Amino acid sequence: MRGNLVLGNLIRPAKANSKYFPDRRNKAPPRQFIFFTGLPAGGILAAMTQLAERLRGKFIVLDGPDGSGKSTQATRLADFLSGQGCQVLCLRDPGDTQLGEGIRQVLLQGSARISPMAETLLFMASRAQLVQEKIRPALLAGKTVICDRFVSSTLAYQGASGVDRLIILDLAEAAVGGIWPDLTVILDVPAKLGLDRTGQRNQLLMRKKAAPGPTLFGDRFEARSLEYHEAVRRIFRELVKEYPHPAAVVDGSQPAEQVTEQIIELLQRTFER
Numbered sequence: 001m002r003g004n005l006v007l008g009n010l011i012r013p014a015k016a017n018s019k020y021f022p023d024r025r026n027k028a029p030p031r032q033f034i035f036f037t038g039l040p041a042g043g044i045l046a047a048m049t050q051l052a053e054r055l056r057g058k059f060i061v062l063d064g065p066d067g068s069g070k071s072t073q074a075t076r077l078a079d080f081l082s083g084q085g086c087q088v089l090c091l092r093d094p095g096d097t098q099l100g101e102g103i104r105q106v107l108l109q110g111s112a113r114i115s116p117m118a119e120t121l122l123f124m125a126s127r128a129q130l131v132q133e134k135i136r137p138a139l140l141a142g143k144t145v146i147c148d149r150f151v152s153s154t155l156a157y158q159g160a161s162g163v164d165r166l167i168i169l170d171l172a173e174a175a176v177g178g179i180w181p182d183l184t185v186i187l188d189v190p191a192k193l194g195l196d197r198t199g200q201r202n203q204l205l206m207r208k209k210a211a212p213g214p215t216l217f218g219d220r221f222e223a224r225s226l227e228y229h230e231a232v233r234r235i236f237r238e239l240v241k242e243y244p245h246p247a248a249v250v251d252g253s254q255p256a257e258q259v260t261e262q263i264i265e266l267l268q269r270t271f272e273r
């Protein structure tokens with residue numbers, strides 16, 4: 001089954017087909033390529049214990065358009081996996097190193113003009129540091145790394161600004177030094193819904209007078225046009241066909257619990273053996 005995930009094979013967006021909460025079972029008919037057909041024999045508990053073991057030293061990326069819910073899902077997934085006995089490290093890209101947070105500040109909130117290629121290189125520099133300082137050591141120590149965004153974001157966002165996909169992949173190859181995700185989960189939401197969600201989040205943060213920072217009150221990328229965000233979404237959806245590493249799409253417009261369930265089922269299937 002795992003072979004289905006490798007080298008650009010398409011995994012269709014998951015439809016709810018929950019084995020955990022059958023009362024929320026979606027009535028949609030199964031689609032030909034749906035990957036989530038049920039849990040392995042032996043029961044849920046046994047499957048979960050095995051999952052924790054199989055996720056040792058695995059690198060999982062959650063990605064998607066702005067407002068797709070990846071940060072929420074990263075937290076929910078980390079909580080779930082920790083409860084299963086995994087040692088989890090949650091990271092965000094760009095960021096989570098001193099250099100990365102500095103680059104994040106420049107990229108998201110700075111006033112300097114930055115060309116799409118310069119953006120690409122800055123994201124890659126932050127990523128190279130994150131891999132070297134945090135991701136590689138954590139994986140070597142047997143932790144499960146969950147990263148909020150990675151190379152897939154550069155393909156989508158800087159790709160939507162016109163940077164060539166193959167150039168991005170070449171630069172990424174150098175930046176990540178062989179540390180590619182074992183699975184990239186793309187949370188798919190319509191661009192308008194994603195932007196509405198981030199708009200609401202930003203208003204809430206403003207009302208709470210939260211301390212300003214690169215994640216608050218909207219950023220340089222969120223401020224771009226709806227057309228740009230639609231192009232970003234298109235690339236994310238297409239990515240599973242072309243990304244040279246395992247990737248799958250999950251419908252991020254569903255309620256958060258349902259999205260989490262589908263991510264867990266996806267992990268079950270991906271790391272089946």
Ligand code: TYD
Nearest residue numbers: 066093094123149150153154157215221222
């Ligand atoms: P994100 O961390 O998701 O922002 P937030 O804190 O609001 O959740 O991402 C910051 C922005 O950076 C987002 O709009 C996407 C953009 N981005 C790129 O353009 N290229 C990249 O390679 C990455 C990682 C992010």
